[in-house]
Amino acid sequence: MADRVKVTFQSAEEDGRERQTEALRGASVLDAAHAAGVEIVATCGARGRCRSCRIKVVEGVVPPPTVQDTIQLGHDAVRDGFRLACQTKLTDDCIVMAVPPRSEVGHQILGSERKVGDDAGFVLDSGVVKHVVEAKAPTSEHHQSSDHEEVLEALDAEVSREMPLDVLRKLPVVLREQRGRITVTTFQDRIIDIEAGDTSEQAYGMAFDIGTTSIVATLLDLQTGEELAAVGGMNPQAPYGGDLMSRIAFAQFDLKKLQTLRAKALNALNDFIKQACAEAEVSPDHVYKIVVVGNTCMHHILLGIDVSHVGLAPYAPVVRDALVMPANDLPLKAAPNARICTLPIVAGFVGADTMACVLATRIYESEETRALVDIGTNGEVVMGGRDRLMACSAPAGPAFEGAQIRHGMRGAVGAIERVEIGSDVTCTVIGGQAASGICGSGLLDACAKMIDAGVMDRSGLFRRKDLDALPPAVAKRFVKDAHGMEFVLVWEDQSGKSENVTLTQGDIRQLQLAKSAIYSGVAMLQKVMEVPGEALSELMLCGGFGNYIDVESALKIRLLPELPSDRVAYVGNAAALGAQMALLSETERKRTEELAARMEHVALAARPDFQDVFIEGMKFAGDPPASEPRAEMATAGE
């Protein structure tokens, strides 16, 4: 991919001039505008805390909205393509128009009938409130009182009398340190902390998305929604099982091993809290709310809840309710004053992360039927809209992460991510270096292009018998080693420093199993909900992997059901965004409880028609025009 993108700035005024510029991929629209001499005002200093730099994306693709876009502009506006220039990173050529709030009168110009940035949008109500009061230590021996009562007396707000023991322990010193000037922090109208002096500006929260493979965390300012730090990394439990089932198997009926996994997660969370707070230069003592989402297994393990039976039919969770608890209960020592909130769970394999995606995509208020697909080692599919919502899990396994693929690897430097087949095969490698393997999106692209080129048929069989029909350089790439026939994507280095990067028939089979899981999940929900393809108005891809998928290729290999490619949208890491929304807004967090209660779970494997759909889903889409032999389904290992 090119390192530079073209940005065109249109003027909101009818006689306005267009201005075009080039910018580095990854730069913000605001930076590009300033570099091009286009005046876009950033009143808050480009921190996503005001609406002065609002733009509308007229053409081209920009990344999914951030939580700050949503807070400042409202859900409807971001869906209509409005963004904050300071928050929007350039990823592709695009045309944007600056529409600062002052020009809000000109709705018609924008071609939208919806009010932008309306008040019915996102409400910043994290539930955390800091009250600065002047309380006095008791002074009269006759009128008996206590430090606790003097603080309650000074508080003007409706707050529960109860003070946790850890707050009572700090109270006498705090109350006497700055002559009674104190800051009382409440969450849900209950006192959770007390400090000397005025610390009302410091109220932070963290959103965690704990995936089977990786953990994503952001530190947000609870009062402005500003993202102060984003950290994350591998889930340190990964060595104990790459996918959910093997993770569960490790700890099944062995509480000591459960403790091992739990400790790994707790340590990681503690480290991420420290790291994010250090980066943002804020005190972890000022982190008051932490929203954690993750699949049922990650959720239970973090809480130290036995997952033995999550791994056995009927795969029931121990608890599905949203939970709120003091950090000390986990314990999460890095943020001692925080309250930990988990989102509700739908089923053993449709977890709190899916609820976060539902929240972030607002699929629940759609008048049309939409689908939401989170592709991961365990995929989840949600389908429906305002009237009905159904969810199922799609156990794709780790093939998309490069596991169980001969030359598979994660999407890192050296991984083939795109494949073209013309007179020969050309691969794009991440980082532009020599190829050392192939990642999930590369695998998917390779298969799509191999079908198009006639290298493989729609059942997933190599076309070894029709080699004459292929360009010679391509045909030459079928080689045989001890394990069987392989297709070479990248030849070994002449110096012998690298070996061939190939695809085997077994690799194709792994991909077919993985992609059919996703395909069948969507197809089964369509079947159960009686939603034919043409009635599905949008398919939203989310999760880290979705970002790297070439949609045309995904449709070609039938990872997704037959849909026009413009109805497929990548909506970003919706689980992390949903966690951020629940962090910043109790309205949103409580909404997940209602949503979970009305979510219907479809247990795919328990349905008699699932097997047929799954086998059908193994197939790739249509072969090239060339004559197609009626190939039966290839059997694994061939």
Add this chain to the structure above:
Amino acid sequence: MADRVKVTFQSAEEDGRERQTEALRGASVLDAAHAAGVEIVATCGARGRCRSCRIKVVEGVVPPPTVQDTIQLGHDAVRDGFRLACQTKLTDDCIVMAVPPRSEVGHQILGSERKVGDDAGFVLDSGVVKHVVEAKAPTSEHHQSSDHEEVLEALDAEVSREMPLDVLRKLPVVLREQRGRITVTTFQDRIIDIEAGDTSEQAYGMAFDIGTTSIVATLLDLQTGEELAAVGGMNPQAPYGGDLMSRIAFAQFDLKKLQTLRAKALNALNDFIKQACAEAEVSPDHVYKIVVVGNTCMHHILLGIDVSHVGLAPYAPVVRDALVMPANDLPLKAAPNARICTLPIVAGFVGADTMACVLATRIYESEETRALVDIGTNGEVVMGGRDRLMACSAPAGPAFEGAQIRHGMRGAVGAIERVEIGSDVTCTVIGGQAASGICGSGLLDACAKMIDAGVMDRSGLFRRKDLDALPPAVAKRFVKDAHGMEFVLVWEDQSGKSENVTLTQGDIRQLQLAKSAIYSGVAMLQKVMEVPGEALSELMLCGGFGNYIDVESALKIRLLPELPSDRVAYVGNAAALGAQMALLSETERKRTEELAARMEHVALAARPDFQDVFIEGMKFAGDPPASEPRAEMATAGE
């Protein structure tokens, strides 16, 4: 004291015969009856769980009622002298009448107009409920559920949905162990524990009275009120300061030392829990509620709350509210499933123990004005009745415990506990052995008798100038050593194995300071409430020390204000009894919150008239008829 007492059993029938017997001091009335062939039925096996062995005390003194007496018979009945024969220990000669519930028709015979054992008495409602239910682990994959929801579904009771993390952690195993037969324990309609099988019979609680000097603990059956074990011992904090002020001083502005004291208390409580459960052969896991009372300082230290400012004017507590918390918050590891309840505090030196005394004595519902005096290193006085209640603290210091007295010691074997002065001095020693010192009650008795005998005047000065008026053997007992004049109570052993046990003028002064604190407390409340002596219908002595006091002597030395001795009653360890009542009854526990709210605190030392009352309180009551020189107040050290 004699080892045997006389018991006379009257018949409830008009023509019934009296039967008289002798019994060992300390035996129960039931045992004495059975030994004498008097038929008293003990349906429950003498465990205080029924009313079949009810008696009425017609004459003589029996110990204060136990919580089981109160539960079975009601408050009014025990006040009228009704008891359970199985719970009543013989301490003195007495006449009792067996009145089993069947003969309840004969009210008039009993000379009482009040209904005995009425339903308006004590209600057993500990707040702990064990629900035995048949829950099933989830069985359907389609109808998604969770272990948690299946348990809630099976529960017939109105219970909060929330399940603490420690319960969720046990849930999967418990639910599948006995095919879904489980016992769910709730406290205040919140789930606190879950177990496999039916454990509904096992529900226990502990009541703790943490005194500055000693800790008293009882293990009770929450469903019957039965006392299963009574344990206790020295407060292990004692080496860090004998009285409250020195205990506070040790930890003042030094949180590390506070932790030292706290750890001592926690260890002691954990040990007592284990010990009591071992004695009663019950599992500490079945201890669900623990009520802790103690003075403000003990209360705060146990909770790890800074006491620095409790020791400084205006001596304000950090918190006065009644608290309820999981054992893990303290942490109290020996009873992991328990909820810890503390009673409310009135002031820095009128603590939760005083509230427990108020509860146990029911002074709050008295139509007449009564006083309640808890004698300890820090004494407390409560005065009033139904309309008004006032409390003050009376810092007596440790003299009553033998501290700061030349030959002082605690009330243990070898301590002089009674003194008679005739032609010579005769002392009664605990255990009947040679005297090795004098305890608080002995000191008090000695002073009273020295005044009566003319050895000392009412200002507390030795009458050394009138030695001729004394019997020669008594006069000889004034000896002079390096420190000054002493009065010998017991001469040293001829063999030189023991030394003289004496009282010095300084000892007398210490006693005067201590007793004036108590006296002034009562007198000041009388003054503030305008209650002359004749309007004070009862003075209730409580606390361990009160048990050993000779009331006549206490009045003689003016430990207590001028009252007819029959208006002074020893009501037992009311703090421990109150803790037990709050343990067995949420009605009673919550009553302490209302009572604390209406309790008025009088800060003695802050009142300008206190000094005069205190100096007046230093004096002893009237000298013997002999001519009395007008002695001025002796100064300390003389």
